[in-house]
Amino acid sequence: MNAQLAEREAAPTAASVLRRAETARVYEVAQHTSLERASLLSARLGADVWLKREDQQPVFSFKLRGAYNRMAQLDPSERERGVIAASAGNHAQGVALAASRLKMHATIVMPQTAPQVKVDAVRRFGGAYADVILHGDSYSDAQAEAQRLRDERGATLVHPFDDLEVIAGQATIGLELLAQHHAPLHAVFVPIGGGGLAAGVAAVIKARRPDVRVIGVQASDADAMARALEAGERVLLDEVGLFADGTAVKQVGALTFALCQQYLDDVLRVDTDAICAAIRDIYQDTRSIPEPSGALALAGLKQYVAANGSVEGALVAVVSGANMNFDRLRFVAERAEVGEQREAVFAVTIPEQRGSFRRFCMALGQHSITEFNYRIGDARAAHIFVGVQTARRGEREALTDAFRANDFGVLDLTDDELAKLHLRHMIGGRSPLAHDERLYRFDFPERPGALARFLERMHPDWNISLFHYRNHGADYGRILVGIQVPSSELALLDDFLTTLGYAYVDESDNPAYRLLLCAQA
Structure with missing residues (x-):
């Protein structure tokens, strides 16, 4: 001893x-x-x-090892008083299951930010032996509350990491993998x-x-x-x-x-x-x-x-x-995709004139587009948010050079947190320039050339005023397109849609569109 x-x-x-x-x-x-x-x-x-x-x-994480090892070594009087733990989720599940197996009571404090899947699992594993208290915004907040409750109740605090028996329980992972890998x-x-x-x-x-x-x-x-x-x-x-x-x-x-x-x-x-x-x-x-x-x-x-x-x-x-x-x-x-450097994200400025969109697509070469956001907003220049699939390091620089060779302004946003979290989902609201706009949802086949085919068949006098696309890994891409077509040419538009061969839905009267995007709203 x-x-x-x-x-x-x-x-x-x-x-x-x-x-x-x-x-x-x-x-x-x-x-x-x-x-x-x-x-x-x-x-x-x-x-x-x-x-x-x-x-x-059984609790889908390693934390069960340390929690059980600590709790299994409590003496009868300690077990009678029960245990208290603080955890963001995984340690809590380990304590809850250990309490159920050892038939002792556990009070578990979790931050309010803990994922619901973990909170639900703690209650499920602990059953009648575990109470869950949600407190604070981080593990540290929950830990402070657990320490207060320990002092108040005289229970044993099962620390998620700063305890030698907990550390020893987790250490068994190292012993296992050394025994499993002899090379x-x-x-x-x-x-x-x-x-x-x-x-x-x-x-x-x-x-x-x-x-x-x-x-x-x-x-x-x-x-x-x-x-x-x-x-x-x-x-x-x-x-x-x-x-x-x-x-x-x-x-x-x-x-x-x-x-x-x-x-x-x-x-x-x-x-x-x-x-x-x-x-x-x-x-x-x-x-x-x-x-x-x-x-x-x-x-x-x-x-x-x-x-x-x-x-x-x-x-x-x-x-x-x-x-x-x-x-x-x-x-x-x-x-x-960005983490694996398989996607590059750019803001590209092209002239708001006939043929610019097609030149932009040519500059992309054989790269697949993963996302495309555009809303007309300036009579002189079009500002496009585009994601491009890449296969190796260095392609971002090559794409930047290709855009600049076409006299397009370009910003590489691949490492820009604001762009990746928010801007990519925003397509510009109402625009006074979007007159005579018709809005369509298309199902494009996910293959190279689908967008180019769309542009080639579209009437050269019509202007694309809105475009939103994101690759979700399905066989068909869901694309939202705004096309400016004078009322006198709606019959031509119907012919274009029929001969294009892509499934589509006319959303021009959609109430959300009329409220948020339509210039005539």
Whole structure:
């Protein structure tokens, strides 16, 4: 007992974490998860990429390991008083399931910003043994409330990361993957929020295989560990981004910082677009959809390969969770193209004169358009927002040169957050120049040349006053087009629509159009 007490009070080491991990009680409830080779991504990157599938746990994240290990070791009097936890979602689910299995009461404080899928899951896993309280806007707010309740009730606080038993529970992931992969191993990538997973995995890997690099990965707008390691002390962030909500922590733990400072080889920062691209990569190789924090490690792995080229040995990314809100998928799909540098976004200014639109299409060459937004607003110049599919790095510069060679003004908006989040969805409102406008929805076949065919068949005296298109991966693209046609030429317009061969709907009398876009409204 004295030896255990001395170890608890001493600074944690790789050896002490390893001893705890080897006897952790995680497998009373958690599973040995698979280590799978990402064959598609390996071929694309020219690297040997593997995924440690913690999304396969009963709560769809690794957090069950640490939570259960901590709670299983409480004495009878502690169990009687119950536990309190704060979590953005995944730790909460682990505590809830552990409470149900161990038949003890848990009060779980979650931020009001926690995804509903996680809140619902906590209530489902905990059943009659768990109460959920929503408090504050971040994990840090929820943590402060949990500490207040602990002091008030005398319950045990099950910390999501800054506890040696929790760290040891998470460390079993490192032991598993070392047992699963016997070939040369270059590096293991782990996501970091408060640091429990990174601290545990780094400690046991360095204790068993000190030659293997362990690299943490953080969202660039929630990088508390990276900043702490740079400063040499823990720092408190004023704000954290919430896209990767599972790792949105303002300050890392004291224990986790000490372990990461000793045993992590590096911490990488990745942006939202890179995370979205990594979500898609995992889906393509596994048909599983991780949550943003669950894809952090792979986003960092890809960044590492891009910076270092081919390496000797395998690269392993821990897929830490898959508690994804379904309504986020629309955003993820849109941003993944940019994150993989498969889409470039431009604002292009062309003369408002006959033939300019066709010259613009010629400048695009064989590139597929992923999005096109335009609303007439100036008698002299047309301002177009366009997304273009790219296949390799450097194509953005080539497209910019092609536009400029045609004397078109161009802004590369690929890295512009305002443009990607908002401007791409705004098409200009009413315009006094949009007289004699007729509005149509078309179904274009998703193939090169469909737009060019439309332009070639359209009467040369008619003007396109509005155009909106976004590629959604279907067989047919949905396109909204405003065409200025004098009333005396409506019969010609009917002939054009009939012979074009594209399915269409006349929206000229649509009440929303009349209210928001029609010049005559």
